[in-house]
Amino acid sequence: MTLTGEEIAKHNSKESCWVIVHGKAYDVTEFLPEHPGGPRIILKYAGKDATEEYEPIHPPDTLDKYLPKEKHLGDVNMDTVEQDEKADDPEEQERQERIKYMPILDQCFNLMDFEAVARRVMKKTAWAYYSSGADDEITMRENHSAYHKIWFRPRVLVDVKNIDFSTTMLGTKVDIPFYVTATALGKLGHPEGECVLTRGAHKHNVIQMIPTLASCSFDEIVDARRDPQTQWMQLYVNSNREITKNIVQHAEKRGIKGLFITVDAPQLGRREKDMRSKFDDTGSNVQNSGGDNVDRSQGAARAISSFIDPSLSWKDIPWFKSITKMPIILKGVQRVEDVLLAISHGVQGVVLSNHGGRQLDTARSGIEVLAEVMPELRRLGMDKQIEIYVDGGVRRATDIIKALCLGAKGVGIGRPFLYAMSAYGLDGVNKAMQLLKDEMEMNMRLIGCTSVDQLTPDMVDTRALSSHNTGVPQDTLGLNVYDPLSGPQPQAT
Numbered sequence: 001m002t003l004t005g006e007e008i009a010k011h012n013s014k015e016s017c018w019v020i021v022h023g024k025a026y027d028v029t030e031f032l033p034e035h036p037g038g039p040r041i042i043l044k045y046a047g048k049d050a051t052e053e054y055e056p057i058h059p060p061d062t063l064d065k066y067l068p069k070e071k072h073l074g075d076v077n078m079d080t081v082e083q084d085e086k087a088d089d090p091e092e093q094e095r096q097e098r099i100k101y102m103p104i105l106d107q108c109f110n111l112m113d114f115e116a117v118a119r120r121v122m123k124k125t126a127w128a129y130y131s132s133g134a135d136d137e138i139t140m141r142e143n144h145s146a147y148h149k150i151w152f153r154p155r156v157l158v159d160v161k162n163i164d165f166s167t168t169m170l171g172t173k174v175d176i177p178f179y180v181t182a183t184a185l186g187k188l189g190h191p192e193g194e195c196v197l198t199r200g201a202h203k204h205n206v207i208q209m210i211p212t213l214a215s216c217s218f219d220e221i222v223d224a225r226r227d228p229q230t231q232w233m234q235l236y237v238n239s240n241r242e243i244t245k246n247i248v249q250h251a252e253k254r255g256i257k258g259l260f261i262t263v264d265a266p267q268l269g270r271r272e273k274d275m276r277s278k279f280d281d282t283g284s285n286v287q288n289s290g291g292d293n294v295d296r297s298q299g300a301a302r303a304i305s306s307f308i309d310p311s312l313s314w315k316d317i318p319w320f321k322s323i324t325k326m327p328i329i330l331k332g333v334q335r336v337e338d339v340l341l342a343i344s345h346g347v348q349g350v351v352l353s354n355h356g357g358r359q360l361d362t363a364r365s366g367i368e369v370l371a372e373v374m375p376e377l378r379r380l381g382m383d384k385q386i387e388i389y390v391d392g393g394v395r396r397a398t399d400i401i402k403a404l405c406l407g408a409k410g411v412g413i414g415r416p417f418l419y420a421m422s423a424y425g426l427d428g429v430n431k432a433m434q435l436l437k438d439e440m441e442m443n444m445r446l447i448g449c450t451s452v453d454q455l456t457p458d459m460v461d462t463r464a465l466s467s468h469n470t471g472v473p474q475d476t477l478g479l480n481v482y483d484p485l486s487g488p489q490p491q492a493t
């Protein structure tokens, strides 16, 4: 039997809460207290069509997996459903105008250009989630500016006719030493979410790291792979270890070639842009009238991460090694002592990372930690015992080259590909990756190196890297697209 919008609208309270997703109705009344993001985010859409809010945050199989069949109420005649007043929202109309006149893809000459366009054309909540750093966003900005404190010592009169910047990562041969790092909620930026990144990674023969908190289901992203394409998986460890074990062993069965355990997020950071944009979001008329003050401090991040286990510790590493044969890499290591512990626990790699500045603010940039770690590993004769990756703030091929000169195997890149995807879809991702390849070829030539094994510490000068008070030429491009915290907004009268 097909339900009408009018019938659904009657079930708009805690006592009886029905929602519509993709043209089907669901009774989520009993599920409300179990929802990881809390009941209020659902109550905002009680009796209404929740598809637009639901889609980017939940893999497609979520309702089938977690809502009992008897709560699936059947199809809805969508012609009878009240249109969301958002459609004539002036802000949305302005955004549509900006989309109409956005720059063509050929006008994007570097990764920052994608950020500039994405900021103008993305939905506010999507831009807030992707661009957010933690607290005052000092680390997020330091990640990028740290690369400007490293200077090249180029060689000249070297035959640089033939350049080869391919390399291997965890045994996989890749065209260029970067991978697409794990970034959650890909469908906030594009209806096909992480699968767009899969296709871009395939075309450019680079590795994609699949996030635990992807919008697409894990299997959708793996099915989008075109062999012999390599994928890794990023893991947020669930307090319920049985769930984690199933996820890890399923990933191994699906041919995932690296398990990247995120270790810098026992609790997700305070991303105030994300929280602020949720605060601006109007609550449903139910909450306003029903006195349910919707929990608007729940940015997307907080709403989706309540399962993460803060008790994760070094004593869990042997258990991970007992449940999988995949190489284990710790993502989010931030000091040499922990790299030495990682080696002693027998993991295959670490990512020196501060989560793109989204976790502990005023943590050091990954590249600065790299400059601390590698000399110590070489001194101890341990630099070949582990693969070291770094991420955060990589926006130019010169950043990639600097990281390799300092000893990284490769770098992870996050936001640039999200922005390229959000603004221009797969074409944007492909263009962004090609720009990096073009820059890589040029800059390898200009520093006098023809292959990555020639990228050694003597090619760079890092004396300014750890002094945090050095002025460097203003990063105008970065500053032009930087979206400062806008502070509390005056309430609309």
Ligand SMILES: Cc1cc2c(cc1C)[n+](S(=O)(=O)[O-])c1c(=O)[nH]c(=O)nc-1n2C[C@H](O)[C@H](O)[C@H](O)COP(=O)(O)O
Binding pocket: 129, 130, 131, 143, 181, 182, 183, 184, 211, 212, 213, 234, 262, 301, 331, 353, 354, 355, 356, 357, 358, 391, 392, 393, 394, 412, 413, 414, 415, 416
């Ligand atoms: C931009 C971004 C980064 C996220 C990310 C989501 C976004 C939108 N998310 S998060 O929601 O939980 O914070 C993840 C994540 O799922 N897991 C993870 O390990 N890192 C996550 N990261 C961090 C990411 O893997 C890299 O460490 C970081 O993006 C590198 O910095 P750039 O963005 O400057 O390249």
